[in-house]
Amino acid sequence: MKYNFLLGACIFFLFACSKKDGGQVDSSDLFDGFSFQIDTVIVDSGEELMLLEGNYMGDFTLSPDRSRLYIFSAKNYILQEVDLDQLTLIGKKTFEKEGPDGVGDYLKSLHQLENGNLIFSNYSGTGVFSLDGKNLSRYMLKSSEIDGIDLKDDFPLNTNAKIYGDGNSLFAINAFEKDYQLMEVNLSSQTGNQWSMPALNLTKNFQTIFVTGVPTRFFSLSPRIDWVNQQVIISSPATNEIYVYRPGQDSLRHVAFPHKLVALTKEGTYNQNANSIEEFQQIMTDISSQVEFGPIMWDANRKLYFRLSKVEIPNLDDEAPKRYENYIHAFDSDFELVGEAQLKGIDQKLTNEVFIKDGKLWSYVNVEDELGFAVFTLKLN
Numbered sequence: 001m002k003y004n005f006l007l008g009a010c011i012f013f014l015f016a017c018s019k020k021d022g023g024q025v026d027s028s029d030l031f032d033g034f035s036f037q038i039d040t041v042i043v044d045s046g047e048e049l050m051l052l053e054g055n056y057m058g059d060f061t062l063s064p065d066r067s068r069l070y071i072f073s074a075k076n077y078i079l080q081e082v083d084l085d086q087l088t089l090i091g092k093k094t095f096e097k098e099g100p101d102g103v104g105d106y107l108k109s110l111h112q113l114e115n116g117n118l119i120f121s122n123y124s125g126t127g128v129f130s131l132d133g134k135n136l137s138r139y140m141l142k143s144s145e146i147d148g149i150d151l152k153d154d155f156p157l158n159t160n161a162k163i164y165g166d167g168n169s170l171f172a173i174n175a176f177e178k179d180y181q182l183m184e185v186n187l188s189s190q191t192g193n194q195w196s197m198p199a200l201n202l203t204k205n206f207q208t209i210f211v212t213g214v215p216t217r218f219f220s221l222s223p224r225i226d227w228v229n230q231q232v233i234i235s236s237p238a239t240n241e242i243y244v245y246r247p248g249q250d251s252l253r254h255v256a257f258p259h260k261l262v263a264l265t266k267e268g269t270y271n272q273n274a275n276s277i278e279e280f281q282q283i284m285t286d287i288s289s290q291v292e293f294g295p296i297m298w299d300a301n302r303k304l305y306f307r308l309s310k311v312e313i314p315n316l317d318d319e320a321p322k323r324y325e326n327y328i329h330a331f332d333s334d335f336e337l338v339g340e341a342q343l344k345g346i347d348q349k350l351t352n353e354v355f356i357k358d359g360k361l362w363s364y365v366n367v368e369d370e371l372g373f374a375v376f377t378l379k380l381n
Contacts, residue, residue: 030330030339035379043082043371045089050371051076057353057364057371059110061118066357070118071371074107079118079133082371084357089371093133101135103127108160111227119163126161126170139163139170139187146185146192157183164227165247171225171232175204180223182234182245182252195252197223197234199241202265206238206287208272210280217277219284221266228305229298237292239265244335255335261342262309262327266290288312294352296331301359302380304338305331308350323347328361330380339381 043050051073052058059072068090069082077097081090096102104124111119117136118129125140143155151174161172168188174181179196180203186192200223207220223236232245234252240262244253257264266287274280289312297306306328313323324347329340343350353364361376 030381031328031341032339032381034339034341034381036343037377037379039375039377040365040367041087041373041375042367043087043089045371048089048092050089050369051078051080052366052369052371055366057366059107060353061110061112062355062357063112063116064114066355070110070112072107072110072120077103079131081131093131095129095133101129101133103129109162111162111164113163113167114165115167117167121161126163128163128167141170141185143174143183146183146190149183149185149192149194151177151181151194157185160225162225162227162232163187164232165230169247173223173225173234175222182225182232182243184245184247193250195243195245197243197252197254199243199254199256200234200236200239203236203238205269206266208270208274208280208283210274210277212276217280219280219287221287224295226295228296229300233296235293235296237266237294240293242296242335257329257331257335257337259329259337259340261340262311263291266292289314294350294354297354297356297361299356299359303333305333305335306356306361307331308354310349313347322349324349326350328378 057071059074061070062068067083067085069084071080071082073080077095079093079095083090103120104122106122107120109121113119116131118131120127120129125138127138128136130136141157143149143151143157153176155174155176157170157172161170163170168186170185170187172183174183179198180200181194181196183194184192203221203223210217221237223234226233226235234243240259241254241256244255267290268286270283270287271279274283291309291311294308299306309327309329310324313325315323326343326346327340328343330338332338350363355362361378362373363376365372365374
Protein backbone atom coordinates (compact mmCIF):
# COMPACT_ATOMS: atom_id res chain seq x y z
CA MET A 1 0.00 0.00 0.00
CA LYS A 2 1.33 3.44 -0.92
CA TYR A 3 0.50 6.48 1.16
CA ASN A 4 0.05 10.02 -0.03
CA PHE A 5 2.28 12.49 1.70
CA LEU A 6 3.20 16.14 1.79
CA LEU A 7 6.83 17.15 1.95
CA GLY A 8 7.12 20.41 3.85
CA ALA A 9 10.24 21.16 1.91
CA CYS A 10 10.97 22.77 -1.38
CA ILE A 11 11.48 20.52 -4.38
CA PHE A 12 12.43 21.99 -7.73
CA PHE A 13 10.85 19.28 -9.85
CA LEU A 14 13.36 16.52 -10.43
CA PHE A 15 15.99 18.12 -8.22
CA ALA A 16 16.96 16.58 -4.92
CA CYS A 17 14.66 17.77 -2.13
CA SER A 18 16.09 20.53 0.02
CA LYS A 19 14.59 23.20 2.24
CA LYS A 20 14.38 26.69 0.84
CA ASP A 21 12.10 28.92 2.88
CA GLY A 22 10.50 30.89 0.08
CA GLY A 23 12.16 31.33 -3.30
CA GLN A 24 13.14 34.89 -4.19
CA VAL A 25 12.31 36.41 -7.54
CA ASP A 26 13.10 39.35 -9.78
CA SER A 27 9.88 41.28 -9.45
CA SER A 28 7.71 44.22 -10.46
CA ASP A 29 4.39 45.72 -9.31
CA LEU A 30 2.22 43.06 -7.70
CA PHE A 31 5.33 40.93 -7.27
CA ASP A 32 7.34 43.44 -5.23
CA GLY A 33 8.60 41.43 -2.28
CA PHE A 34 7.05 38.28 -3.75
CA SER A 35 8.25 34.91 -2.51
CA PHE A 36 7.10 31.37 -3.03
CA GLN A 37 7.38 27.99 -1.38
CA ILE A 38 7.11 24.67 -3.19
CA ASP A 39 5.82 21.50 -1.59
CA THR A 40 5.59 18.22 -3.40
CA VAL A 41 2.54 15.97 -3.07
CA ILE A 42 2.12 12.42 -4.34
CA VAL A 43 -1.18 10.75 -5.15
CA ASP A 44 -1.94 7.52 -3.30
CA SER A 45 -2.90 5.02 -5.99
CA GLY A 46 -3.37 2.11 -3.58
CA GLU A 47 -2.49 -1.18 -5.24
CA GLU A 48 -2.97 0.31 -8.71
CA LEU A 49 -0.26 1.64 -11.01
CA MET A 50 -0.78 5.08 -12.50
CA LEU A 51 -0.57 5.15 -16.29
CA LEU A 52 1.60 8.16 -17.06
CA GLU A 53 3.59 9.32 -20.08
CA GLY A 54 6.96 9.70 -18.38
CA ASN A 55 7.81 13.38 -18.12
CA TYR A 56 4.33 14.20 -19.44
CA MET A 57 1.17 13.50 -17.51
CA GLY A 58 -0.77 12.73 -20.69
CA ASP A 59 -4.15 14.03 -21.82
CA PHE A 60 -5.94 15.45 -18.79
CA THR A 61 -8.81 17.65 -17.70
CA LEU A 62 -10.07 19.09 -14.43
CA SER A 63 -13.60 19.07 -13.08
CA PRO A 64 -15.19 22.53 -13.01
CA ASP A 65 -14.79 22.71 -9.21
CA ARG A 66 -11.13 21.58 -9.38
CA SER A 67 -11.77 18.64 -7.04
CA ARG A 68 -11.18 15.95 -9.68
CA LEU A 69 -8.44 15.30 -12.20
CA TYR A 70 -9.06 12.97 -15.14
CA ILE A 71 -6.06 11.52 -16.97
CA PHE A 72 -6.60 9.52 -20.15
CA SER A 73 -4.02 6.95 -21.20
CA ALA A 74 -4.02 7.00 -24.99
CA LYS A 75 -1.96 3.80 -25.05
CA ASN A 76 -4.39 1.80 -22.94
CA TYR A 77 -7.66 3.75 -23.45
CA ILE A 78 -8.10 3.99 -19.71
CA LEU A 79 -9.50 7.00 -17.88
CA GLN A 80 -8.03 7.58 -14.42
CA GLU A 81 -9.98 9.66 -11.89
CA VAL A 82 -8.02 11.37 -9.11
CA ASP A 83 -9.40 13.12 -6.02
CA LEU A 84 -7.21 16.22 -5.73
CA ASP A 85 -8.56 17.13 -2.29
CA GLN A 86 -7.70 13.75 -0.77
CA LEU A 87 -4.80 13.00 -3.16
CA THR A 88 -6.08 9.53 -3.96
CA LEU A 89 -6.81 7.54 -7.10
CA ILE A 90 -10.57 6.98 -7.14
CA GLY A 91 -10.54 4.45 -9.95
CA LYS A 92 -10.00 3.58 -13.58
CA LYS A 93 -12.43 3.08 -16.44
CA THR A 94 -11.61 1.38 -19.74
CA PHE A 95 -12.95 3.14 -22.85
CA GLU A 96 -13.45 1.58 -26.26
CA LYS A 97 -11.12 2.50 -29.10
CA GLU A 98 -13.49 1.59 -31.95
CA GLY A 99 -17.16 0.90 -32.46
CA PRO A 100 -20.26 2.85 -31.37
CA ASP A 101 -18.62 3.85 -28.10
CA GLY A 102 -15.15 4.24 -29.58
CA VAL A 103 -13.02 7.25 -28.70
CA GLY A 104 -10.93 6.85 -31.87
CA ASP A 105 -7.24 7.34 -32.64
CA TYR A 106 -4.91 10.25 -31.99
CA LEU A 107 -6.70 12.11 -29.24
CA LYS A 108 -6.18 15.87 -29.57
CA SER A 109 -7.97 17.20 -26.50
CA LEU A 110 -9.99 16.21 -23.44
CA HIS A 111 -12.41 18.42 -21.51
CA GLN A 112 -15.14 17.98 -18.89
CA LEU A 113 -18.41 19.85 -19.23
CA GLU A 114 -20.31 21.40 -16.35
CA ASN A 115 -22.71 18.43 -16.39
CA GLY A 116 -19.85 15.97 -15.90
CA ASN A 117 -19.70 14.56 -19.43
CA LEU A 118 -16.35 14.32 -21.18
CA ILE A 119 -15.44 15.74 -24.58
CA PHE A 120 -12.92 13.80 -26.69
CA SER A 121 -11.63 15.46 -29.87
CA ASN A 122 -9.55 13.91 -32.63
CA TYR A 123 -9.37 13.72 -36.41
CA SER A 124 -12.54 11.62 -36.64
CA GLY A 125 -14.76 14.08 -34.81
CA THR A 126 -15.74 15.50 -31.44
CA GLY A 127 -17.51 13.08 -29.12
CA VAL A 128 -19.49 13.54 -25.93
CA PHE A 129 -19.03 10.65 -23.49
CA SER A 130 -20.38 9.77 -20.07
CA LEU A 131 -17.89 8.96 -17.33
CA ASP A 132 -18.66 5.26 -17.75
CA GLY A 133 -17.53 5.33 -21.39
CA LYS A 134 -20.81 5.60 -23.28
CA ASN A 135 -20.84 7.76 -26.40
CA LEU A 136 -23.76 10.17 -26.06
CA SER A 137 -23.22 12.11 -29.29
CA ARG A 138 -20.60 12.71 -31.93
CA TYR A 139 -20.08 15.68 -34.23
CA MET A 140 -18.32 15.53 -37.59
CA LEU A 141 -19.30 18.92 -38.96
CA LYS A 142 -18.19 20.72 -42.10
CA SER A 143 -18.26 24.48 -42.55
CA SER A 144 -20.65 24.17 -45.52
CA GLU A 145 -23.24 22.64 -43.20
CA ILE A 146 -23.26 25.61 -40.81
CA ASP A 147 -25.34 28.70 -41.58
CA GLY A 148 -23.23 31.78 -40.84
CA ILE A 149 -19.80 30.30 -41.58
CA ASP A 150 -18.43 31.21 -45.01
CA LEU A 151 -15.10 29.73 -46.09
CA LYS A 152 -13.51 29.29 -49.51
CA ASP A 153 -12.98 25.59 -48.88
CA ASP A 154 -15.24 23.17 -47.05
CA PHE A 155 -13.43 23.06 -43.71
CA PRO A 156 -14.03 20.08 -41.36
CA LEU A 157 -14.81 21.30 -37.85
CA ASN A 158 -13.42 18.29 -36.05
CA THR A 159 -9.65 18.36 -35.48
CA ASN A 160 -9.09 19.63 -31.96
CA ALA A 161 -12.57 21.15 -31.80
CA LYS A 162 -13.82 21.97 -28.30
CA ILE A 163 -17.28 21.90 -26.72
CA TYR A 164 -17.63 24.18 -23.72
CA GLY A 165 -20.07 25.61 -21.24
CA ASP A 166 -23.48 23.95 -21.25
CA GLY A 167 -22.41 21.65 -24.08
CA ASN A 168 -24.27 23.47 -26.85
CA SER A 169 -21.35 25.44 -28.35
CA LEU A 170 -18.52 23.96 -30.39
CA PHE A 171 -15.37 25.96 -31.09
CA ALA A 172 -12.67 25.28 -33.68
CA ILE A 173 -9.72 27.11 -35.23
CA ASN A 174 -9.33 27.32 -39.01
CA ALA A 175 -5.65 27.62 -39.91
CA PHE A 176 -6.07 27.46 -43.68
CA GLU A 177 -7.19 31.01 -44.45
CA LYS A 178 -4.93 34.08 -44.59
CA ASP A 179 -5.78 34.78 -40.94
CA TYR A 180 -6.41 32.25 -38.24
CA GLN A 181 -10.14 32.13 -37.59
CA LEU A 182 -12.18 31.15 -34.58
CA MET A 183 -15.46 29.45 -35.44
CA GLU A 184 -18.34 28.99 -33.04
CA VAL A 185 -21.19 26.58 -33.82
CA ASN A 186 -24.51 26.41 -32.02
CA LEU A 187 -25.06 22.64 -32.03
CA SER A 188 -28.83 22.91 -31.61
CA SER A 189 -29.53 25.34 -34.45
CA GLN A 190 -26.51 24.42 -36.64
CA THR A 191 -25.71 28.11 -36.99
CA GLY A 192 -22.36 29.71 -36.42
CA ASN A 193 -20.03 32.69 -36.33
CA GLN A 194 -16.46 33.23 -37.44
CA TRP A 195 -13.86 35.80 -36.44
CA SER A 196 -10.37 36.51 -37.78
CA MET A 197 -7.41 36.49 -35.40
CA PRO A 198 -4.56 38.19 -37.30
CA ALA A 199 -2.44 38.78 -34.20
CA LEU A 200 -1.76 35.04 -34.03
CA ASN A 201 -0.67 34.69 -37.66
CA LEU A 202 3.04 34.81 -36.85
CA THR A 203 2.59 31.36 -35.28
CA LYS A 204 2.65 29.98 -38.84
CA ASN A 205 6.27 31.09 -39.19
CA PHE A 206 7.46 28.50 -36.71
CA GLN A 207 7.17 25.19 -38.49
CA THR A 208 9.25 22.93 -40.69
CA ILE A 209 9.08 19.50 -42.29
CA PHE A 210 11.72 17.01 -43.40
CA VAL A 211 10.33 14.50 -45.89
CA THR A 212 13.44 12.62 -47.01
CA GLY A 213 13.49 9.33 -45.20
CA VAL A 214 11.03 7.46 -43.05
CA PRO A 215 9.26 8.61 -41.00
CA THR A 216 8.50 12.12 -42.22
CA ARG A 217 9.39 14.59 -39.48
CA PHE A 218 7.20 17.60 -38.80
CA PHE A 219 7.49 20.38 -36.24
CA SER A 220 5.05 23.23 -35.73
CA LEU A 221 3.46 25.53 -33.19
CA SER A 222 -0.28 26.06 -33.06
CA PRO A 223 -2.79 28.32 -31.31
CA ARG A 224 -4.80 26.72 -28.51
CA ILE A 225 -8.35 27.14 -27.22
CA ASP A 226 -9.06 27.07 -23.49
CA TRP A 227 -12.19 27.51 -21.38
CA VAL A 228 -11.19 29.89 -18.60
CA ASN A 229 -13.54 31.64 -16.16
CA GLN A 230 -16.58 31.06 -18.39
CA GLN A 231 -14.75 32.51 -21.41
CA VAL A 232 -13.02 31.09 -24.46
CA ILE A 233 -9.38 32.19 -24.63
CA ILE A 234 -7.30 31.65 -27.77
CA SER A 235 -3.56 31.92 -27.29
CA SER A 236 -0.31 30.89 -28.96
CA PRO A 237 3.04 29.77 -27.56
CA ALA A 238 4.67 32.17 -30.03
CA THR A 239 3.20 35.47 -28.83
CA ASN A 240 1.96 37.26 -25.72
CA GLU A 241 -1.22 38.37 -27.52
CA ILE A 242 -4.53 36.59 -26.95
CA TYR A 243 -8.17 36.71 -28.03
CA VAL A 244 -11.06 36.48 -25.59
CA TYR A 245 -14.61 35.47 -26.40
CA ARG A 246 -17.47 35.47 -23.92
CA PRO A 247 -20.36 33.32 -25.20
CA GLY A 248 -23.31 35.42 -26.28
CA GLN A 249 -21.23 38.33 -27.52
CA ASP A 250 -20.86 39.15 -31.20
CA SER A 251 -17.14 39.91 -31.31
CA LEU A 252 -13.72 38.83 -30.14
CA ARG A 253 -11.61 40.93 -27.81
CA HIS A 254 -7.95 41.25 -28.74
CA VAL A 255 -5.49 41.78 -25.85
CA ALA A 256 -1.75 42.54 -26.11
CA PHE A 257 0.35 42.58 -22.95
CA PRO A 258 3.24 45.06 -22.41
CA HIS A 259 5.69 42.56 -20.90
CA LYS A 260 9.04 43.92 -19.75
CA LEU A 261 10.82 40.77 -18.57
CA VAL A 262 10.44 38.63 -21.69
CA ALA A 263 10.29 39.17 -25.43
CA LEU A 264 6.78 39.78 -26.74
CA THR A 265 7.03 37.15 -29.49
CA LYS A 266 9.26 34.54 -31.02
CA GLU A 267 11.20 35.94 -33.96
CA GLY A 268 12.87 34.84 -37.17
CA THR A 269 12.04 33.16 -40.45
CA TYR A 270 12.86 29.52 -41.09
CA ASN A 271 13.03 27.13 -43.99
CA GLN A 272 9.69 25.32 -43.83
CA ASN A 273 11.09 22.47 -45.95
CA ALA A 274 14.29 21.38 -44.27
CA ASN A 275 16.93 19.94 -46.61
CA SER A 276 18.52 17.63 -44.05
CA ILE A 277 17.86 16.13 -40.66
CA GLU A 278 20.56 18.41 -39.26
CA GLU A 279 18.80 21.51 -40.60
CA PHE A 280 15.48 20.23 -39.27
CA GLN A 281 16.90 19.72 -35.78
CA GLN A 282 18.63 23.11 -35.82
CA ILE A 283 15.38 24.86 -36.76
CA MET A 284 13.58 23.10 -33.91
CA THR A 285 16.34 24.16 -31.52
CA ASP A 286 16.30 27.78 -32.69
CA ILE A 287 12.52 28.06 -32.35
CA SER A 288 12.31 26.24 -29.01
CA SER A 289 15.09 28.28 -27.42
CA GLN A 290 13.09 31.51 -27.70
CA VAL A 291 10.37 32.74 -25.38
CA GLU A 292 7.35 30.45 -25.15
CA PHE A 293 4.03 31.34 -23.53
CA GLY A 294 1.78 28.94 -21.66
CA PRO A 295 -2.01 28.97 -21.29
CA ILE A 296 -3.96 31.59 -19.33
CA MET A 297 -5.15 30.34 -15.91
CA TRP A 298 -7.79 31.80 -13.57
CA ASP A 299 -7.27 32.09 -9.81
CA ALA A 300 -10.79 32.34 -8.39
CA ASN A 301 -9.43 33.09 -4.90
CA ARG A 302 -7.46 36.17 -5.91
CA LYS A 303 -9.61 37.13 -8.92
CA LEU A 304 -6.49 37.19 -11.06
CA TYR A 305 -5.34 35.52 -14.24
CA PHE A 306 -1.88 33.98 -14.34
CA ARG A 307 0.35 32.83 -17.18
CA LEU A 308 3.76 31.21 -17.29
CA SER A 309 6.45 31.69 -19.90
CA LYS A 310 9.91 30.25 -20.39
CA VAL A 311 13.16 31.00 -22.19
CA GLU A 312 15.77 28.31 -22.77
CA ILE A 313 19.16 28.88 -21.16
CA PRO A 314 22.05 28.26 -23.63
CA ASN A 315 23.89 25.06 -22.79
CA LEU A 316 27.39 24.28 -24.03
CA ASP A 317 26.98 20.58 -23.25
CA ASP A 318 24.57 18.98 -25.74
CA GLU A 319 24.18 15.97 -23.46
CA ALA A 320 23.15 17.98 -20.40
CA PRO A 321 19.44 18.41 -19.53
CA LYS A 322 17.85 21.55 -20.93
CA ARG A 323 17.45 24.42 -18.50
CA TYR A 324 15.05 27.35 -18.62
CA GLU A 325 14.33 30.72 -17.14
CA ASN A 326 10.71 30.60 -15.98
CA TYR A 327 8.48 33.65 -15.57
CA ILE A 328 5.06 34.24 -14.06
CA HIS A 329 2.73 37.00 -15.24
CA ALA A 330 -0.43 38.25 -13.50
CA PHE A 331 -3.44 40.07 -14.95
CA ASP A 332 -6.53 41.50 -13.29
CA SER A 333 -10.05 40.40 -14.16
CA ASP A 334 -10.05 42.78 -17.14
CA PHE A 335 -6.75 41.40 -18.49
CA GLU A 336 -4.62 44.35 -17.43
CA LEU A 337 -1.03 43.32 -16.65
CA VAL A 338 -0.52 43.93 -12.92
CA GLY A 339 2.83 42.25 -12.37
CA GLU A 340 5.41 39.74 -13.56
CA ALA A 341 8.47 38.06 -12.14
CA GLN A 342 11.22 35.58 -12.90
CA LEU A 343 11.03 32.46 -10.76
CA LYS A 344 14.60 32.20 -9.55
CA GLY A 345 15.85 28.70 -8.84
CA ILE A 346 13.32 26.99 -11.13
CA ASP A 347 15.18 25.90 -14.25
CA GLN A 348 12.98 23.10 -15.58
CA LYS A 349 10.17 23.69 -18.04
CA LEU A 350 7.02 24.96 -16.35
CA THR A 351 4.62 25.78 -19.16
CA ASN A 352 1.77 23.41 -20.03
CA GLU A 353 0.88 20.73 -17.46
CA VAL A 354 0.01 23.25 -14.80
CA PHE A 355 -3.21 24.49 -13.23
CA ILE A 356 -4.40 26.63 -10.32
CA LYS A 357 -6.34 25.11 -7.44
CA ASP A 358 -7.19 26.74 -4.11
CA GLY A 359 -5.01 29.73 -4.95
CA LYS A 360 -1.92 27.59 -5.56
CA LEU A 361 -0.09 26.68 -8.73
CA TRP A 362 0.13 22.93 -9.33
CA SER A 363 2.68 21.50 -11.77
CA TYR A 364 2.95 17.83 -12.71
CA VAL A 365 5.92 15.83 -11.43
CA ASN A 366 6.67 12.18 -12.17
CA VAL A 367 8.12 10.77 -8.94
CA GLU A 368 9.44 7.30 -9.80
CA ASP A 369 6.36 6.65 -11.98
CA GLU A 370 3.99 7.95 -9.30
CA LEU A 371 1.69 10.88 -9.98
CA GLY A 372 3.02 13.92 -8.14
CA PHE A 373 2.71 17.67 -8.19
CA ALA A 374 4.96 20.52 -7.20
CA VAL A 375 2.54 22.88 -5.46
CA PHE A 376 3.57 26.54 -5.44
CA THR A 377 2.31 28.69 -2.61
CA LEU A 378 2.53 32.21 -4.03
CA LYS A 379 3.05 35.01 -1.50
CA LEU A 380 2.02 38.14 -3.36
CA ASN A 381 2.25 41.78 -2.38
